[in-house]
Amino acid sequence: MHGDTRPGRPQGPFALSRRRFLATTVGGLGITATLSPVTGALPASGPVPSAPPRPALLGGQPVRQAAFPGWPEWDDRDEQAVTGVVRSGRWFRGNGRKVEEFEQAYARLVGAKYCVATANGTSALLASLGGMEIGPGDEVLLPPYTFVATLNVILDHYALPVFVDSDLETFQIDATKVEAAITDRTAAMIPVHLGGGTADLDTILEVGQRRKIRVIEDACQSHLAEWRHRRVGTLGDTGCFSFQASKNLNSGEGGAILTNDPELAVRCYAWHNNGRARHVQGYDFRYQGGRAANLRLTEFQGALLLSQMERLEAQSRTRETNAAHLTRLLNEIPGIHPARMLPGCTRNAWHLYMFRYDPAAFAGLTRERFLDALRAEGIPASPGYSPLNREAFIQATLNSRGYRRIYPADLLDQWADRNACPENEKLCRTAVWFTQNMLLGEPSDMDQIATAIRKIQHHAGALQA
Numbered sequence: 001m002h003g004d005t006r007p008g009r010p011q012g013p014f015a016l017s018r019r020r021f022l023a024t025t026v027g028g029l030g031i032t033a034t035l036s037p038v039t040g041a042l043p044a045s046g047p048v049p050s051a052p053p054r055p056a057l058l059g060g061q062p063v064r065q066a067a068f069p070g071w072p073e074w075d076d077r078d079e080q081a082v083t084g085v086v087r088s089g090r091w092f093r094g095n096g097r098k099v100e101e102f103e104q105a106y107a108r109l110v111g112a113k114y115c116v117a118t119a120n121g122t123s124a125l126l127a128s129l130g131g132m133e134i135g136p137g138d139e140v141l142l143p144p145y146t147f148v149a150t151l152n153v154i155l156d157h158y159a160l161p162v163f164v165d166s167d168l169e170t171f172q173i174d175a176t177k178v179e180a181a182i183t184d185r186t187a188a189m190i191p192v193h194l195g196g197g198t199a200d201l202d203t204i205l206e207v208g209q210r211r212k213i214r215v216i217e218d219a220c221q222s223h224l225a226e227w228r229h230r231r232v233g234t235l236g237d238t239g240c241f242s243f244q245a246s247k248n249l250n251s252g253e254g255g256a257i258l259t260n261d262p263e264l265a266v267r268c269y270a271w272h273n274n275g276r277a278r279h280v281q282g283y284d285f286r287y288q289g290g291r292a293a294n295l296r297l298t299e300f301q302g303a304l305l306l307s308q309m310e311r312l313e314a315q316s317r318t319r320e321t322n323a324a325h326l327t328r329l330l331n332e333i334p335g336i337h338p339a340r341m342l343p344g345c346t347r348n349a350w351h352l353y354m355f356r357y358d359p360a361a362f363a364g365l366t367r368e369r370f371l372d373a374l375r376a377e378g379i380p381a382s383p384g385y386s387p388l389n390r391e392a393f394i395q396a397t398l399n400s401r402g403y404r405r406i407y408p409a410d411l412l413d414q415w416a417d418r419n420a421c422p423e424n425e426k427l428c429r430t431a432v433w434f435t436q437n438m439l440l441g442e443p444s445d446m447d448q449i450a451t452a453i454r455k456i457q458h459h460a461g462a463l464q465a
């Protein structure tokens with residue numbers, strides 16, 4: 001643990017106050033490497049801070065040598081859970097009980113009536129759209145700042161994706177722009193609760209109800225996140241989760257659909273089970289026919305999820321504590337803008353820690369060079385998503401035989417103009433991400449992240465390639 005636990009105080013030998021930091025760097029842009037940080041606004045009393053040592057990228061010592069906590073975490077309980085399934089010889093949900101048990105436990109945990117476990121998050125989204133009978137001719141709204149799966153499932157159903165621009169401050173879909181994107185073809189929207197935060201569900205659900213448009217919450221990054229004290233994934237028509245290896249609840253691959261609608265529960269189940277209904281008691285409605293697939297979770301995964309789920313609350317609390325500490329530290333650094341949480345977001349799942357980087361506060365140092373410098377200091381960081389709405393494969397898909405047969409030519413030809421997302425372009429150029437496992441250690445890990453960023457800022461001029 002670190003020594004000084006006062007919140008909001010930058011730690012370490014070069015934890016300058018914000019004002020003094022500005023006086024020592026911004027004033028000397030370009031020559032910060034040779035300029036002593038003690039010139040300028042040093043108070044008359046107090047210890048003289050030493051200059052930040054040389055950046056690791058220029059041959060100095062990295063701020064951090066140790067690895068961040070690994071992911072996933074497991075112990076004997078997880079091993080026994082999986083071995084138990086192996087030894088039972090019941091590896092499939094049709095003859096075992098683990099998937100069923102997990103569905104009940106996950107529905108209870110998150111607060112929904114029904115749960116359908118699926119092979120992964122993509123298939124949860126796919127089966128949600130399938131269960132709603134969304135298909136050719138339908139438009140489906142989504143944000144451009146998301147994982148490609150949110151888009152792929154729309155294309156898989158030969159529906160037309162329509163992007164709604166991002167909000168720069170929160171990184172979430174700009175809910176104020178949803179209504180303007182609706183046409184008489186709009187059948188559903190897939191708001192994404194990105195990074196563990198939440199989209200503006202007040203606006204989205206109100207528009208959905210008033211305009212009679214289905215809402216599929218993509219909560220693949222937001223296990224246990226809350227909107228006004230209710231867990232996300234339970235407020236839309238369906239909520240979709242991923243248990244893929246990187247996610248906050250993990251069985252290598254895995255997914256789930258939550259819903260409170262008994263008919264949708266039956267339809268989604270049938271969609272994921274080759275059109276066949278549940279064999280156990282509970283749902284009395286049997287859906288026959290329709291398009292479907294096999295997207296079932298295995299018993300190994302069901303058992304592993306049951307045991308991994310026992311850690312979820314404690315891990316989530318640790319991430320929350322560390323993220324709050326990191327936000328206090330980063331808010332003190334000019335040019336670093338942590339993603340703001342919407343006021344209605346009462347709990348963030350912190351799948352990602354995201355902020356915007358402003359090169360102007362770093363002597364014009366590019367984001368790519370900043371990321372390289374950060375990684376060299378022992379802090380892994382990612383630039384995040386690139387603009388999904390401009391991916392070339394979308395145009396190729398819209399030009400495909402199937403799409404050309406379904407949609408009027410002018411609708412497809414004007415698609416790119418209609419789907420420009422200027423705010424998202426800015427977001428994609430400036431975002432920086434840390435992954436959830438980096439928040440699973442000690443507050444002193446957060447201090448090191450802030451220290452590394454301050455060090456880079458101090459030497460920004462010298463770091464220009």
Ligand SMILES: *Cc1c(COP(=O)(O)O)cnc(C)c1O
Pocket residue numbers: 120121122123146147149150192218220221241242243244253254255
């Ligand atoms: C991970 C993820 C998915 C897809 O989940 P898989 O389990 O990888 O198929 C969908 N949407 C978002 C936002 C995700 O992060």
